[in-house]
Every structure is written in C-alpha cells, then in structure tokens.
Amino acid sequence: MKAISSRENPLYKELKLLASSSQARRKAGRTLLDGVHLCEAYLQHGRLPLFCIVSEGSAVHPEAAAIVQRCEVAKVPCIVLPESLFHPLSQVEHGVGLLFVVDTPHLAVPENLTRSAVLLDNLQDPGNLGSILRSAAAAGIEDVFCSKTTVFAWSPKVLRAGMGAHFLLNIFDNVDLQLLVGSAHVPILATSSHAEKRIYDLDLKRPVAWLFGHEGQGVSQELLDLASCRVSIPHLGGVESLNVAASAAVCFFEQVRQKTA
Amino acid sequence: MKAISSRENPLYKELKLLASSSQARRKAGRTLLDGVHLCEAYLQHGRLPLFCIVSEGSAVHPEAAAIVQRCEVAKVPCIVLPESLFHPLSQVEHGVGLLFVVDTPHLAVPENLTRSAVLLDNLQDPGNLGSILRSAAAAGIEDVFCSKTTVFAWSPKVLRAGMGAHFLLNIFDNVDLQLLVGSAHVPILATSSHAEKRIYDLDLKRPVAWLFGHEGQGVSQELLDLASCRVSIPHLGGVESLNVAASAAVCFFEQVRQKTA
Numbered sequence: 161m162k163a164i165s166s167r168e169n170p171l172y173k174e175l176k177l178l179a180s181s182s183q184a185r186r187k188a189g190r191t192l193l194d195g196v197h198l199c200e201a202y203l204q205h206g207r208l209p210l211f212c213i214v215s216e217g218s219a220v221h222p223e224a225a226a227i228v229q230r231c232e233v234a235k236v237p238c239i240v241l242p243e244s245l246f247h248p249l250s251q252v253e254h255g256v257g258l259l260f261v262v263d264t265p266h267l268a269v270p271e272n273l274t275r276s277a278v279l280l281d282n283l284q285d286p287g288n289l290g291s292i293l294r295s296a297a298a299a300g301i302e303d304v305f306c307s308k309t310t311v312f313a314w315s316p317k318v319l320r321a322g323m324g325a326h327f328l329l330n331i332f333d334n335v336d337l338q339l340l341v342g343s344a345h346v347p348i349l350a351t352s353s354h355a356e357k358r359i360y361d362l363d364l365k366r367p368v369a370w371l372f373g374h375e376g377q378g379v380s381q382e383l384l385d386l387a388s389c390r391v392s393i394p395h396l397g398g399v400e401s402l403n404v405a406a407s408a409a410v411c412f413f414e415q416v417r418q419k420t421a
Numbered sequence: 422m423k424a425i426s427s428r429e430n431p432l433y434k435e436l437k438l439l440a441s442s443s444q445a446r447r448k449a450g451r452t453l454l455d456g457v458h459l460c461e462a463y464l465q466h467g468r469l470p471l472f473c474i475v476s477e478g479s480a481v482h483p484e485a486a487a488i489v490q491r492c493e494v495a496k497v498p499c500i501v502l503p504e505s506l507f508h509p510l511s512q513v514e515h516g517v518g519l520l521f522v523v524d525t526p527h528l529a530v531p532e533n534l535t536r537s538a539v540l541l542d543n544l545q546d547p548g549n550l551g552s553i554l555r556s557a558a559a560a561g562i563e564d565v566f567c568s569k570t571t572v573f574a575w576s577p578k579v580l581r582a583g584m585g586a587h588f589l590l591n592i593f594d595n596v597d598l599q600l601l602v603g604s605a606h607v608p609i610l611a612t613s614s615h616a617e618k619r620i621y622d623l624d625l626k627r628p629v630a631w632l633f634g635h636e637g638q639g640v641s642q643e644l645l646d647l648a649s650c651r652v653s654i655p656h657l658g659g660v661e662s663l664n665v666a667a668s669a670a671v672c673f674f675e676q677v678r679q680k681t682a
Binding site for chain 2: 291295296360394396398399420
C-alpha cells in the first residue's frame with residue numbers, strides 16, 4: 161500500500177477534483193464510491209476499481225482491511241491517506257474512511273426502446289434520482305435514460321442514495337429524450353395528477369417506459385405531447401401531488417404487482 | 422410594515438435561532454415557513470402566522486406582496502429585512518424572500534389507535550420524512566406518530582419536502598411508540614424484505630397502521646416484536662430494499678388502490 165501525504169500530489173489533486181466537481185467527473189469519466197457499502201457492492205458485481213483509497217485510521221478497520229486486501233490481491237493500486245487529506249474527499253460522516261475510484265460506464269443509447277425503462281427529464285435532486293434508481297432496480301427495470309439537464313447519476317450523492325442500484329442498471333446519460341420517445345416501440349407513460357386514466361387500469365404486464373420530470377415543473381410540454389399516455393395515481397387526500405421518487409415507486413411497483421399477480 | 426435593520430434586534434435574534442436550531446424550535450413551539458408556496462398553503466388552510474417576514478428585494482414581488490397584504494389586513498405583524506439579514510434565515514436559494522413564523526401544533530396523543538396511521542421510529546432524513554408526510558396526506562391518512570428519536574417534523578427542511586402536507590395532518594411528536602402499538606385497535610404492519618406475507622395479499626380496506634424505521638437499521642426489534650404483522654413489498658430485481666419513503670408510498674397507495682377498486 162502506497163502512502164500519499166502531500167496535497168500537491170497529482171493523484172490527490174485528481175481525487176479532490178472528482179470529489180468536488182460534477183463537471184470534472186463527467187470529463188474524466190470517473191467517479192468516487194464513498195464508504196464500505198458501495199465499495200463492497202461494486203466488488204460483489206464483479207467489478208474492480210482503478211484505485212482503492214483508505215484513511216490511516218480506517219486501514220485497520222476489519223471491513224475496510226478486507227476490501228483493501230481483495231484489491232491488493234487483484235493488483236488494484238491501494239493508497240493510504242492521513243485523515244486531514246481523506247476528510248475533504250468524503251461525504252460520509254462518522255463512517256469508515258474508504259473510497260474507490262471507478263470508471264463511469266458510457267453506454268451507447270439504443271436506437272429504439274423495446275423493453276421497460278425509466279426516462280428522466282430535467283430531474284434535479286440527487287436524493288430523488290438515487291431513490292428512483294434503487295426502486296427501478298428493485299422492480300426489475302434495467303434501463304434508465306437521463307436527459308442532459310438531469311443531475312449526473314454518477315455523483316457521490318446520487319450513488320449514496322442509490323445504495324448500489326447503479327451497478328445493476330444500464331444508466332444512459334445525456335440522452336435526447338425527444339428522439340428516444342419519438343422512436344419508441346413501447347408505450348411511454350407520463351404521470352399527471354390531471355389525467356383520467358389511472359395506473360391501476362393499465363396493462364403493465366407488457367413493457368412500458370415511465371417518464372418523470374423536474375421536481376417543480378414536471379415533464380416538459382414537448383415530451384408530454386410525444387408521450388403515448390398520461391396516467392394518474394389516484395389520491396384520497398387533499399394533496400394534489402407526490403414527491404417524484406415516491407410517485408415513481410408507486411408506478412414501478414404497480415407494474416410488479418401486476419406481473420406477480 | 423415595520424423594518425428591522427439591526428442584527429441585535431431581539432426578534433431578529435429569535436428568528437436566527439429558529440432558522441438554525443431544531444432544539445430552539447422545539448423549545449419555542451415555533452418554526453419558520455420558508456418561501457411563497459408554504460406560506461400560501463398555510464393561509465389556504467385558514468391559519469395565520471405570528472409574523473410575516475419579507476426581504477427588501479421581495480417586498481415588491483407580486484406573489485409576496487399579495488401575501489403581505491393579506492397578513493396586514495388580518496393584523497399580522499409584517500417585517501421587512503435587508504437582504505443581508507434575510508439571507509441567513511432562509512434555505513430557499515434564488516426564491517422569493519418570504520417567511521412566516523408560526524406556532525407548531527402540540528397534539529395530545531390519543532389513548533388508542535383506531536384509524537389508519539403512520540408510525541415512524543427513529544427516521545433520520547428530513548427529505549424522507551417530508552416525502553412520507555406528503556404521501557400520507559395524498560393517500561388520505563391523517564395521523565402520523567413520530568418517536569422521540571425521529572427528526573423533528575417542523576424543521577424547515579422537512580416542511581419544504583412536505584410541500585404543505587403538514588397542514589393537513591395530525592403530526593404527533595415525541596411519541597412512545599411501544600405504548601401506542603401495545604394498545605392499538607388496528608393492525609400494525611411493519612415492512613420487511615424477509616416477510617412472507619405480501620402487501621398485495623392483505624385486506625387494506627380496513628384501517629391499518631404502517632410502521633417504518635431508521636433508514637439503515639429499520640424498525641427497532643422491540644417494536645417489530647409488538648407489530649401485528651410483517652409484510653413485504655415483492656421485488657423483481659437484484660436489490661433487496663427500497664428507500665424508506667419509496668417503500669411508504671408503495672404501501673399507502675396499495676391501500677388507496679384497494680379502497681378505490
């Protein structure tokens with residue numbers, strides 16, 4: 161295990177950039193996995209990081225030590241940092257100080273939508289995106305398409321909220337959703353509190369694509385006009401709308417209910 | 422409208438405390454509603470704030486001015502602050518600078534649970550709590566019981582995520598959930614990924630109480646042992662669990678589906 165103790169070290173400078181800048185992560189095609197849970201999930205999915213970074217204090221922690229050992233056996237460069245250098249890289253407070261540097265997958269967008277998917281138009285909140293990815297993975301949906309204006313899926317906050325769902329999904333970035341929706345071979349369903357058709361009245365055993373949008377403004381009008389169907393989640397109370405991640409979970413699991421009925 | 426320009430003003434000092442400290446909010450029995458949307462929702466529910474606070478720059482904004490005027494007509498003290506004093510009070514960036522100071526309701530816990538409810542044990546994330554309140558209100562559930570260790574429902578972050586759901590619900594704070602569960606007249610349902618009984622196989626047309634817990638550790642063992650039934654949300658993917666707010670939404674809206682079927 162190599163030690164880095166200078167803030168001027170080029171690799172450390174790269175780590176600082178990856179920790180702080182979404183633009184840097186997109187440009188480098190790399191991101192940081194923060195904490196034992198995410199790093200373990202990454203290894204469990206048969207992938208190896210580019211670097212394994214551990215804080216001095218955590219190097220002796222059994223869970224971290226086991227992961228470092230697995231990395232060393234697999235010839236992954238492992239680096240130990242003093243707490244003062246590790247701290248600015250991590251968003252996990254009071255946790256075990258462990259980070260992976262990993263490549264973010266860059267997937268070519270398929271020409272046509274032919275199976276169940278999630279389409280995200282201008283979604284802003286990292287916690288919402290992480291929750292939607294987690295729900296999609298739990299519901300057996302494999303493909304997620306994010307518009308250019310949607311928060312970057314491989315940012316540390318989204319990764320934390322996703323709890324490892326990223327590694328099970330095909331996440332397509334920077335997607336022209338209008339093009340995708342226009343050529344889709346599956347129904348595109350957009351939720352709207354004003355729609356007459358209820359999600360419970362749809363046949364969701366067949367593949368469908370769910371379209372969700374911005375937390376405040378919803379899906380853009382251009383995309384709504386292209387969608388096959390606007391559907392509603394019936395409400396019983398005095399509130400007119402749900403949080404977008406809650407809404408997505410209700411839709412995905414109505415699909416699961418119908419499929420497993 | 423009165424102007425305050427000194428940081429040493431006693432009311433301003435109180436506002437700063439309410440903005441920054443959950444403990445101060447609990448002690449004072451007061452909180453801040455941040456932004457036009459929440460303030461409007463509060464007025465729409467027939468309630469009046471103790472104070473209406475507006476930033477100098479926003480006093481001329483049509484939406485803010487309309488709210489200030491409604492407050493002045495109702496003899497609510499209205500206060501204008503320079504941006505430099507307003508900014509530290511608000512968490513809404515780039516928004517209209519408007520705040521209400523309001524009393525937080527302190528409700529006596531009923532002796533028995535007799536209707537549908539949500540019980541929250543040691544829930545930590547403000548965004549999750551806000552989303553759960555919003556989903557409960559949309560699903561027509563009126564009572565929410567929070568354990569002492571659950572994040573304070575009337576904190577600005579929870580209020581923001583709740584989007585006005587707070588004003589439709591009875592939110593009971595500091596509740597001894599073991600006592601409540603022990604004397605409940607409705608089934609207490611705790612979700613668990615290991616449970617054999619699926620939520621879809623339950624009769625949810627009758628009143629039930631949903632029990633959710635800590636984001637990482639779930640519901641405490643003591644409470645789980647007291648619950649009537651452990652139920653699962655069936656999964657189709659490789660992820661074993663959902664975000665707690667996503668999970669709650671799926672449960673609440675399965676209840677709505679059955680009730681509206």
